[in-house]
Amino acid sequence: MGMLQELSYYLKSQSTSIPRYIVEQTVMSLLGGIPSLVGIGLRGIAYKALLKSEGLPLIEHNVRLLSPANITLGKNVYLDSGVFLNALPGGVHIGAGTSLMHGVIFHVFNYRGLPQAGIWVGKNCFFGEYTCIRGQGGVHIGDGVYTGTQVQIAAVNHVFTDPDTYIKDQGITAEGITIEDDVWLASNAVVVDGVTIGKGSVVGAGAVVNKSLPPYSVAVGVPAKIVKDRRDASAIRKQVEGQVHFGELEKLRS
Ligand SMILES: CC(C)(COP(=O)(O)OP(=O)(O)OC[C@H]1O[C@@H](n2cnc3c(N)ncnc32)[C@H](O)[C@@H]1OP(=O)(O)O)[C@@H](O)C(=O)NCCC(=O)NCCS
DSSP states (O other): OOHHHHHHHHHHHHOSSHHHHHHHHHHHHHHTTOOHHHHHHHHHHHGGGTSEESSOOEEOSSOEEESGGGEEEOTTOEEOTTOEEEOOTTOEEEOTTOEEOTTOEEEOOOTTOOTTOOEEEOSSOEEOTTOEEEOTTOEEEOSSOEEOTTOEEEOOEEOOOOTTSOGGGSOEEOOOEEEOTTOEEOTTOEEOTTOEEOTTOEEOTTOEEOSOBOTTEEEETTTTEEEEETTOGGGSOOOOTTSOOOOHHHHHHO
16 A cells, blocks of 8 residues: 555544544644633633534543544533544444543444444533543443443444454454443443343443343353343342442432
8 A cells, every 4th residue: 555545544533534634633623622611611712623522521620532524412412532433434322421541442443334334422421531442333322321430331242253364353253232221331341342231230240241231131151141130129239328338429319
């Protein structure tokens, strides 16, 4: 590949057009690093021209956005410092009231042009620090989904059928992942490609989910096994009243 072709490939991985690349990089260089409410306010106004947002987006400093024209944010979406959204065609779509905490990565990386690629997240979800979603196969997440820290949702696998060729050169498969409403994925859980996690399920810390889970499963371990059904009152440990805590924000929003 010649240098010009490599440059063109690079630019295509950064933005949807060269004029847009220039505008995006200029706006983000000028405003991207300003901390405090002043920075949030300035980015809220200026970034509306770069991405699609309902109302003013709440974006902390040092958030990295690639192909922002393919990003849609609902009302009151919060992007904490260090968030990285890579929205190559297919895009990243985040519903109202959803928060992405420090270091969260939503990465579509669809340079292969897969029609199903993209990340679609519903309303009022919460993604804990350093959670990473790979969206080549399409990741569809419902409302009220909560992840702990460092959760991995990877809608892609590498082909490795030929032992004489580098795995990285054998292409990928990408079926997609669906996570229905009201799921809690605890810290360090991994969800692999092709899986659907049913509504209301709980996945324990460190689990690897490689098979679909029916609604209201509680699944733990590697590979994740269902240990109970959330609707089975006798199997659920009761939290002692007085030991259950709510925060100010939860009270404000309830
Ligand atoms: C899954 C979890 C919520 C416990 O749910 P629970 O309904 O109270 O489950 P129990 O404690 O009754 O455990 C049921 C069985 O699963 C096992 N188990 C529970 N959590 C496990 C885990 N993360 N990995 C492996 N096994 C686990 C228990 O040892 C028990 O097995 P046993 O019956 O053979 O003794 C909890 O263990 C967990 O993983 N919490 C996540 C903590 C976290 O990441 N917090 C960050 C905030 S997002």
